[in-house]
Amino acid sequence: MSNTNPLLDVTGLTKHFPVMGGFPFKRKIGAVQAVDGLDFQVAEGESLGLVGESGCGKSTTGRLITRLLEPTGGSIKYRGQDITHAGRKQLAPVRSEIQMIFQDPYASLNPRQTVGKIISGPMEINGINPPGGHEKRVRELLETVGLNPEHYNRFPHEFSGGQRQRIGVARALALEPKLIVADEPVSALDVSIQAQVVNLLQELQRDLGIAFVFIAHDLAIVRHFSERVAVMYLGKIVEIADREDLYDNPRHPYTRALLSAVPEATADEVPSRERILLTGDVPSPLNPPSGCRFRTRCWKATEKCATEAPPLVQVEGNREGHLTACHYPEVKETVPAPRLSKDPGVTA
Template structure:
């Protein structure tokens, strides 16, 4: 990926944190039927997740495909109903809000989707797409909708004169900028970015990341940044939460996570990131996990990572480790954390 600027938004100090979002025990189970007798089972996509996001902070949510990070993001914006748990946003519980209250909430929480083309209606012009939030919420911005839409297009680096063009006339990076402009239309406080650069060419990824960073600084935005590209997360996010099989394995600031990870899974995940300084050398540090990720229909007892962990002992099978502070300073769910 093209090099990204290394200047980042400073994370709020722990003593001065003003929480915008607090997630507690968030769970999402999907019912499935299997077998000749049609037995009802549940996919535990998200199974008791806890984290928080401060005002002006970017929290990265990372993990392997299928770990539940996208499902978590969709519950935050209420595209999916939570099975249990709570989502506290700006001091109020939004887990069950509906109707007018939900429409008002979506003025404050927006989402940027992974695929910048499928998330845009190909039959609508850019102007219509970006203006949609104003129409849905019956909002009339000062100076009119067209003027505000053109201001948003300029804000994300697009030509305001392209107001009447269609999505297919733009490149992938430009289409993602259109999606970002739409998300910013109602001046939200929190944006859930669901792998916003994974569908883009690597030469464009840095441009979009730098744009999001500039917008974060200018508009005092908070982000839940969902991604599997650990290098992107390292540049953009203040803190990082690592998910495995529907649960949080570790949470910490980016220096702790990348330099001294506490959880063995985090260490294995980071070891898979290519390092040109170690190519071709013996003992490069790559950790190869054995076996497949267990099914979320019937996850392992105790620690969910134990079936692939080289540190697993009997206690890992009988007791689920709680999230607790470890010697490295991070918060991890592990009976045998890394100590360095």
């Protein structure tokens, strides 16, 4: 993480969706606090993973960065330029550099357009005329994402889910973006196909130097893809760190619980990490708990947690860049859990 000049600099980002109600005249009776004061940076060519459970605000964050939603507060800076409330004209050049890949490969492609038309769409809108024309460029892009360039005139329904997601990737690449926001790009795909798309995205990141904000709920895939990972809970980042630090030394109780709940495909009798079973459900973002938002499900919560929201800071024992928002951070046992004692048949 280069603090000096990040590609994307987000401070205090907030989005509250108003809830209307009442009779006879609708008025605002509350707000869903979808995202509440996020701070993070994305360096050039870096991949930041956003994980969390449904409703934690990770998709809203993605839509705020791409300015598909208007932030309620805070600021978003792209290459030092404030785009928080930038207008359409001002946004146009930035929009071509920030692209998005969507979750549902069926809903995100227009069924009435050919693949060629879909992928050249962004170029037409932005008035970009690549040398050799749109068609040549589209064929190149199809090849880049591992599709047959001859499929230029086909329609989306002629492709499988994994191939459609590749079309979505090609469309995002058409404008040579610097930052791609990928919102659950593989969760709609079959396991064997997920790996194909993850590998493709990783190749692109490496070869083209594109920065990624990778939103997913699958912790293993995020770990595989992102150098840095932020864990969100109820609209806030509770922990952010390099992946090694986050996965090996989680300091926030929620991060630890989340990691412990992931079932792993091993036949070991003793699980590699102690299972922490959280009780209850995520509270409503309409009326989040006071203080620390996780306190209603936390086994360590005290009076302090209810009155004082813990700041996202480098708590004692954290390495540089590892920030945790907790009054009582977890301490790694001095004897590390026997994580590598996996079955030799599978891992050796």
